[in-house]
Amino acid sequence: MKTAVQSDAKSASKSASKKEARTAGSAVGKTRANRAVRTPGGLSVRLDVRALTVVVLLLVAALAASVVLIGTGDFPIAAGDVLRTLLGDGNAGQEFIVNELRLPRVLVGLLVGASLGLGGALFQALSRNPLGSPDILGLGQGATAGALLVIVLFSGNATQVTVGALAGGLGAGLAIYLLAWKRGVHGYRLVLVGIGMSAIMTAVNGYLLTKADLVDAARAVVWMTGSLSGRDWAQVWPLLALCAVLVPLVLGNARGLRMMEMGDDVSYALGVRVERVRLLLMLSAVLLTAAATAAAGPVSFVALTAPQLARRLTRSPGPNLLPSLCMGATLLVAADWVSQRVFGADQMPVGVVTGVLGGVYLLWLLVIERKAGRI
């Protein structure tokens, strides 16, 4: 009897504490969802502390990885020296290595990663499907086809290859839009059209490779894996300019995109101009992805993985645009460091590392989440 009462009391207190824990947890959830910074003038800006923290930490990680990456190579430079040189206070030799050789490569890496992360987040949000990312949709394959055409048929130089890749990516994006997107998107339809597109492009690329002579073929294969080696300032400026225009434009439309997660009807009813926002963001995403691919080749998996990783870090619904952007940049620079550190400079194209690391990490995440019963 006594024990029964005790155990009753015990379970009661247990359930009470559980309840408490839930309400405590939920109080956090509530303030999180709708917290804002307000000024006396009636202005207010949403503030998601966790997302902001994630962004700041990722930025720090990206910059730290960049400094380490600049110091890595046949001629290692200590991080302190790298920083000093970047601030214009290094010796002539270091200055040449840092500013002329390695800094542009790292900057291209950061920009490519950021573009892919943001482009991937946009695609996934617009298609409401994690598989609706440029890797799956054949944008990379389209860009590759453009690049291969230039390499194989015209033996074009680097700039021409870049232009070819850009044109190929934009062409693939346009085709996907016309085939799958024009009358409102249906997630699976988009993915299936993308897979079809991707298959066609892969076939074209295979054909082009068989037509190529050995030198061109080797060049093409390196390009197809995605590599940052030999990137210089000529690649940095166009990419930087594009990002400078597109990133603010995209972030300015992020609130509308957040509403579009709830379906076209609801967002339309809430006053989002769905078609306009979708076209604008889709175009931006295609441009970002095509430009990144043109600059570094089809670096696999960053566009697919970065938004998923970012989302799991912020634990917030919504497109998570800025965290995805930072995650993409961090991933790519870190992968480049791994490829140089582990396999020696320029031995291993960065795309191989992002493919392996990104893929494994994503699988691991999915397994973990299935165990937790969330998927």
Added chain:
Amino acid sequence: MSADSSNSSGPNNGLNNRRSTVNRLSADNVTLAYDQRVIAEQLSVEIPDNSFTVIVGPNACGKSTLLRALSRMLKPSQGRVLLDGQVIQSMPAKKVARTLGLLPQSSIAPDGITVADLVGRGRYPHQGILRQWSTEDERVVQESMEQTGVAELADRYVDELSGGQRQRVWIAMALAQQTPLLLLDEPTTYLDIQHQIDVLDLCAELHEEQGRTLVAVLHDLNHAARYATHLIALRGGKIIAEGAPNDIVTAGLVEEVFGLRCQVIDDPETGTPLVVPAARKARKVVEKVAATEAS
């Protein structure tokens, strides 16, 4: 049978002056079509201000299409939908969204979103890039959740909720939009009877206590007759009858609109018309009698 036994409650005076004033929302000679498939032609509808209008009709009669047109989801291929005297398509999207809300039939709750967050998204038309989350937004969201009885669920994830709770959350989101006009497309579908009544009670409350104009598409004719102040019966894209349920719901109308023989009796609870479909055998007998009478 007794076709007009239902009209015992008499004419509904006081409500008939609606034609004299200009209503806020109306469709003027609209032709509604998806691509080439025409759903309704030259349809004109007035939504009486401060009414709880319910649109009924058989499947594929165009009732949801009409609601989509009224909420500017579907652009009429001819004619126009007017909101406050302006063509609805020509108005700024956010301005419309502050006047007219819509709860569509199917809505997607984003993964991992909480109730408070979802309801908060209803504030979008009142927000701007520098006014993202005001104290007013916070107050209205809290109020909307309390009205719909989901305040205690504020921090729960939407995907954990039951169908009835989820529907209340979506209604709360539409309420947070603070629109004088609210359109609901089959808000009771997929709910059990208790939750259906719950949702309809809530609608009636919004209509009576807050003076919002409600337009709903409903499947259940008895629910429609009980809750509507203005009923629109649609068949094949045409309005067969409209008016207060007590005035228009007769066995003849039900047969004309739905092709169903029935009795219409007084609802013992509310005195509104109650449609009782004739028994299967009785329907046959009636048909026989009608046939012999005709001959």
